[in-house]
Amino acid sequence: xxxxxxxxxxxxxxxxxxxxxxxxxxxxxxxxxxxxxxxxxxxxxxxxxxxxxxxxxxxxxxxxxxxxxxxxxxxxxxxxxxxxxxxxxxxxxxxxxxxxxxxxxxxxxxxxxxxxxxxxxxxxxxxxxxxxxxxxxxxxxxxxxxxxxxxxxxxxxxxxxxxxxxxxxxxxxxxxxxxxxxxxxxxxxxxxxxxxxxxxxxxxxxxxxxxxxxxxxxxxxxxxxxxxxxxxxxxxxxxxxxxxxxxxxxxxxxxxxxxxxxxxxxxxxxxxxxxxxxxxxxxxxxxxxxxxxxxxxxxxxxxxxxxxxxxxxxxxxxxxxxxxxxxxxxxxxxxxxxxxxxxxxxxxxxxxxxxxxxxxxxxxxxxxxxxxxxxxxxxxxxxxxxxxxxxxxxxxxxxxxxxxxxxxxxxxxxxxxxxxxxxxxxxxxxxxxxxxxxxxxxxxxxxxxxxxxxxxxxxxxxxxxxxxxxxxxxxxxxxxxxxxxxxxxxxxxxxxxxxxxxx
Numbered sequence: 469x470x471x472x473x474x475x476x477x478x479x480x481x482x483x484x485x486x487x488x489x490x491x492x493x494x495x496x497x498x499x500x501x502x503x504x505x506x507x508x509x510x511x512x513x514x515x516x517x518x519x520x521x522x523x524x525x526x527x528x529x530x531x532x533x534x535x536x537x538x539x540x541x542x543x544x545x546x547x548x549x550x551x552x553x554x555x556x557x558x559x560x561x562x563x564x565x566x567x568x569x570x571x572x573x574x575x576x577x578x579x580x581x582x583x584x585x586x587x588x589x590x591x592x593x594x595x596x597x598x599x600x601x602x603x604x605x606x607x608x609x610x611x612x613x614x615x616x617x618x619x620x621x622x623x624x625x626x627x628x629x630x631x632x633x634x635x636x637x638x639x640x641x642x643x644x645x646x647x648x649x650x651x652x653x654x655x656x657x658x659x660x661x662x663x664x665x666x667x668x669x670x671x672x673x674x675x676x677x678x679x680x681x682x683x684x685x686x687x688x689x690x691x692x693x694x695x696x697x698x699x700x701x702x703x704x705x706x707x708x709x710x711x712x713x714x715x716x717x718x719x720x721x722x723x724x725x726x727x728x729x730x731x732x733x734x735x736x737x738x739x740x741x742x743x744x745x746x747x748x749x750x751x752x753x754x755x756x757x758x759x760x761x762x763x764x765x766x767x768x769x770x771x772x773x774x775x776x777x778x779x780x781x782x783x784x785x786x787x788x789x790x791x792x793x794x795x796x797x798x799x800x801x802x803x804x805x806x807x808x809x810x811x812x813x814x815x816x817x818x819x820x821x822x823x824x825x826x827x828x829x830x831x832x833x834x835x836x837x838x839x840x841x842x843x844x845x846x847x848x849x850x851x852x853x854x855x856x857x858x859x860x861x862x863x864x865x866x867x868x869x870x871x872x873x874x875x876x877x878x879x880x881x882x883x884x885x886x887x888x889x890x891x892x893x894x895x896x897x898x899x900x901x902x903x904x905x906x907x908x909x910x911x912x913x914x915x916x917x918x919x920x921x922x923x924x925x926x927x928x929x930x931x932x933x934x935x936x937x938x939x940x941x942x943x944x945x946x947x948x949x950x951x952x953x954x955x956x957x958x959x960x961x962x963x964x965x966x967x968x969x970x971x
Contacts, residue, residue, distance in 0.1 A: 472508035474516060475641060478658040479505075479600055481582065484517070484542055487599035488563045488584045488592055498579075502542060505655050507648060514539030517655075519593045520549050521648065528589075536581055543583045544592050550585065558583045563592070590648065597651030598682045605657050610724070611683050612808055615668045615676055615714045616691025616736075617707065618854045619801055620645065623691055626793075626805035628665040630822030634814055635662040643848070645669035650679050663812065671700050673710050680717035687811055688714040688745070689728040689804055693735040695886040696851045702884065708735040715743035728807045730800070731756040748811055750803040758807050762788075765796050765864035768834050768842070773799055775806065787816055791823045794834065794844070796864065797857035836971040840948035842870070843970055846955045847962040850880045852890035856897050858955045863901045871949040872903040876938060876965060878956020879909035887911065892918040899924040904945075907931045908938045909960040935961030939968040 481500045485493040493499075505517040509531035512518050518535035520528035520543065529545055533554025536543065543549070543558070550560060558581040586592040612631075614624050621643045628639040638661040640653045645667040657664060668679045693708045701707050719725035725745030730736040732751035740747045749756040752763075754776070763773040770792040778784045791802055802823055809819040837843040846858050855877065862873045875898055883890050891911055895918025898905050905924060907916045916929045932938040946952060946969060954969075956962040 472506065472511060473641075474504040474506040474508075474511040474513055475644075475652050475656060477502050477505050477517065477655040478604070479517075479596065479655050481542060483600060483604065484544075484582070484584060484596060485561070487596040488544070488586060489561065497582075500541060502655075505652055507652070509535040509538070512538040512540045515541045517542045517544070519543075519589055520545035521589055521593075532583065536583075541581055543581065544586060544589050544596075545583060546587065546589050547585055549583065553583070557581070560585050593648065594651045594678075594682055597654035600657055601654045601683060604659070606659055606662065609657075609661060609664060610687065610812065611664045611666060611685040612687040612689065612812075613666050613668050613680065613683060613685030613714050613717075614689045614691070614804075615670070615711050616689075616730075617694035617696040617711075618851055619691040619804075620667045620669065621848070622798075622801045623689060623804045624665050624667040626801055626823065627689070627808040629825060630805045630809040630814065630819055631663045631665065631812060633809075633818040633822045635812075636660050637663045637665060639665040640667045643667065643669070646671075647675060647678065651682055654682060665808075668714060670710050670713075673701070673706065674713070676710060676713040677717060680714060685714070685717065686719060686724050687726045687728065687808065688718050688743075689808065690714060690730060690736045690739060691800070691804065692730055692733045692853070694851055694853050695883050695890060696849075700882060700884075704735065708738070711736075712739045712742050715739050715745060718743055718745040720744040721746035726811045728804065728811065730804075731759075732800075748807055750800075750807045752799070758803055758810065760799050760803055763796055763799055765861070766790070767865045768794065770794070771796060771798055771802075773802075775803075777810065785816075787820070789820055789823065791820075795857055795861035797854075797860065835966075837950070837952055838943065838946050838969050838971055839950075841946045841950040841952055841969075843966060844951070844953045845966045845970075846953065847958060847966055849958070850878065850956045850962075852880060852883070852886070852893055855880065855894050855955050858953055859894070859897045859901045862951065862953055865951060869949060870951040871947065872951070873901065874904045874906065874942075874946070874950055874952045875902040876906040876908065876942065876952060876954045876956075876962070877912055877915055878907070878935075878960040878962045879911035881911075881957050881959060888914060891915050895919040896922045903928065905929045906938055906942065908935055908956060908962065908965070909933070912956070912960075935964045939965055942969050 482493045503515040512535045518540045529549040532549040536556035715727040727745045728748045731749040750758045772790040775787045891914035895915040899919040899922035
């Protein structure tokens with residue numbers, strides 16, 4: 469989900485006034501609820517909030533007048549936004565300087581849209597999110613933060629589903645996990661929520677620390693450390709340093725802080741020394757507090773495995789489960805969600821019920837395709853590890869009823885110095901698994917070349933520069949009982965391929 473949608477909020481005009489001016493709202497200003505908040509003027513709803521931010525392709529300040537024309541009750545912008553009111557009747561509220569320079573509203577102005585003029589509109593959005601989190605939520609609200617190179621959103625969705633078996637839960641819609649998306653998510657927190665499950669992404673050092681200052685997590689889950697964003701951060705050690713900011717920001721153990729760490733990942737394991745929170749270890753090793761074995765892939769029917777939970781120096785409880793998640797790699801997702809449930813006091817029946825019911829938002833899903841085929845849609849993003857996991861799922865399905873296994877693989881971005889090696893590793897694995905390999909994009913050509921070098925016949929490899937070219941080929945190629953994996957970044961249009969070849 470992009471950060472340009474409109475999200476329902478639980479804030480009011482009073483929330484905005486207090487958070488942005490630091491003063492008591494005027495008597496003439498009613499505590500009108502703000503229906504929804506958005507960063508896209510096209511998505512403004514009547515009574516909603518528009519936050520004008522500079523973007524990659526345009527500047528939201530150019531559309532302040534459009535947002536007001538569509539019924540925005542409030543706008544947050546920097547001073548240049550006032551140049552684009554387009555004659556709309558709105559009352560500017562200067563949010564810098566002495567509060568005594570700000571005249572009080574009179575009753576006639578109380579219903580006019582307010583334009584909050586701030587030095588930095590992103591900082592202002594974050595201030596409103598932090599205000600809502602700190603002042604308009606339950607004192608006993610517990611926040612679970614989730615970060616890592618791969619698996620954040622799936623873990624967030626599954627953990628939220630587990631906790632929802634007992635608690636009212638708030639979570640990021642989609643993957644709204646950035647310095648813009650997280651504060652938008654916080655605007656939806658309310659007094660009814662007892663748990664919040666918040667995914668935290670980053671592009672640079674310091675960003676997760678800043679997100680933690682807004683969200684105030686009690687529990688931190690780290691999925692793994694991999695080469696995603698290597699192009700931006702340079703080394704895996706710096707990526708680990710950035711992810712560790714979550715566990716470093718947790719409260720100490722005696723104040724309820726818990727760090728849930730992947731004990732199978734050495735860089736995550738090392739984070740145990742960087743926090744005063746209690747350590748809860750998960751993985752596929754008996755040294756963990758929660759671990760799994762006897763893993764069996766059931767193809768499109770899910771996975772089956774056995775949980776082990778250490779409850780004392782010489783005691784553990786075991787439980788066999790079957791859950792509708794695709795691929796053996798999903799065991800780690802289930803371990804993380806179960807660990808969150810255990811830390812937050814849920815029983816095993818509650819945890820298992822959540823694991824079995826919370827599949828609606830998980831990324832890797834099977835849908836009906838053209839000509840009686842089956843499409844495995846994993847198109848949000850791609851890294852070498854997640855692509856290898858998806859190919860392993862195809863390998864698990866080798867003995868099924870499918871006629872051919874087709875992999876449609878796109879570029880894997882932001883891998884930096886790992887770009888060549890990451891694509892080559894995927895190509896080697898594809899050669900062992902697929903009957904037909906289709907690549908999309910310039911980087912993905914490396915996958916096709918390496919697959920041929922590993923023994924996949926050239927006539928079973930097709931390379932395309934664009935999603936549209938791949939779609940035309942697939943529409944003519946896909947047949948009954950084909951199983952088609954589509955994996956890659958939306959930046960090269962892999963989601964358009966799924967839409968085109970789905971039944």
